[in-house]
Amino acid sequence: MSVFVDIATEDAATAAPGPDARPRGARWRRRLTRAALPLLSVVVFGAVWQAAAASGIWNQTFVPYPATVWRAFVDVSTTHDGVRGYAGYLLWEHLYMTLRRVLAGVVIGVAIGVALGLVMGSVGWLRSVLEPWLTFLRALPPLAYFFLLVIWLGIDEAPKITLLALAALPPAAVATTAAVVAAPVGLQEAARALGASRRQVIRDVVVPSALPETFTGIRLAVGMAYSSVVAAELFNGIPGIGGLVKDASNYNNTPVVLVGIFAIGVSGLVIDGLLRSVERRAVPWRGKI
Structure with missing residues (x-):
C-alpha cells in the first residue's frame, strides 16, 4: 500500500495547487454554490408538490399537502393524545431498528462479497464457476426469495x-472482482521482480489498487440493502421503517407512508455521505495513478 500512498503524496505535492493558489473568494463561491443548489432543488420540489396538491386534480389520499405530511411526521415522532408515535414506537425507534438490520445485513454481505471478490479476481477458474451464480442472485428481486427465507428461517x-445480506453481497463481490482483475500488471511484475511473494503482491499492490472500486461496490451494496428494507420488513417488521410504510399503506395512510419514505431516503443520503468521507480518507490515491 505504501507504493500508492507515496504516489498520491508526490502527486499532491507537485500537481495540486496549494490553498493560496486559488482566490479565496472563488473558493467561497464554489462552496456556496454546492450548498445552494441542493437547497434550491428541495425548494422547487416543495413548490411543485404544494401546487400539485392544491390543484385538486388528485384526491388528498393520493397527494396530500406538505403540511399534512409534516403533521404526520410530528405525530409519528412524539406522543400525542395518549398515542405514542406509530404502533407504539416513535419514528427514531422505527429508524433505529431498520438501521440495525441494514447494518447487520450489509456487514455480513459486504464481508463475504469482498472476500469472494478477492478470491474470484485472483483465481480464474473459480471466477468462471461462481460468476454465473452471482449474476443469477443479482437478477432476483428480493420478494422472489423472501417468502422462501420466511419458510426456512421463520418471521423473526x-x-x-439474511435478505439484506443477500442483497448486499453481489454488488460488493462483482465490484471487487472487477477491481482485482484490473489491477496494474506492470506494478505486479515490478513487485515480483523486486522479490515480493504472491501474498505481498496481493497485499501491497492488488488490494490498494482494488480499494477504490471496492468502495464503490460497498456504496452500491448499501443502496441495494436499503432498497430491500420494505421487502425485508413485510413480516413482523414493526418496529421498523419498512414495517411502518407497509402497515400505513394497508390503511391508505399516505402521509405516514411518505414520512417513512423520506426517513429512508434522508438516512440513506447521510450514510452514503459518511461512506464517501471514509473513502476519501482511506483511498487518497484514487484518481492519481
Whole structure:
C-alpha cells in the first residue's frame, strides 16, 4: 500500500495547487454554490408538490399537502393524545431498528462479497464457476426469495438480515472482482521482480489498487440493502421503517407512508455521505495513478 500512498503524496505535492493558489473568494463561491443548489432543488420540489396538491386534480389520499405530511411526521415522532408515535414506537425507534438490520445485513454481505471478490479476481477458474451464480442472485428481486427465507428461517430477525445480506453481497463481490482483475500488471511484475511473494503482491499492490472500486461496490451494496428494507420488513417488521410504510399503506395512510419514505431516503443520503468521507480518507490515491 505504501507504493500508492507515496504516489498520491508526490502527486499532491507537485500537481495540486496549494490553498493560496486559488482566490479565496472563488473558493467561497464554489462552496456556496454546492450548498445552494441542493437547497434550491428541495425548494422547487416543495413548490411543485404544494401546487400539485392544491390543484385538486388528485384526491388528498393520493397527494396530500406538505403540511399534512409534516403533521404526520410530528405525530409519528412524539406522543400525542395518549398515542405514542406509530404502533407504539416513535419514528427514531422505527429508524433505529431498520438501521440495525441494514447494518447487520450489509456487514455480513459486504464481508463475504469482498472476500469472494478477492478470491474470484485472483483465481480464474473459480471466477468462471461462481460468476454465473452471482449474476443469477443479482437478477432476483428480493420478494422472489423472501417468502422462501420466511419458510426456512421463520418471521423473526433471521430472514430480514439474511435478505439484506443477500442483497448486499453481489454488488460488493462483482465490484471487487472487477477491481482485482484490473489491477496494474506492470506494478505486479515490478513487485515480483523486486522479490515480493504472491501474498505481498496481493497485499501491497492488488488490494490498494482494488480499494477504490471496492468502495464503490460497498456504496452500491448499501443502496441495494436499503432498497430491500420494505421487502425485508413485510413480516413482523414493526418496529421498523419498512414495517411502518407497509402497515400505513394497508390503511391508505399516505402521509405516514411518505414520512417513512423520506426517513429512508434522508438516512440513506447521510450514510452514503459518511461512506464517501471514509473513502476519501482511506483511498487518497484514487484518481492519481
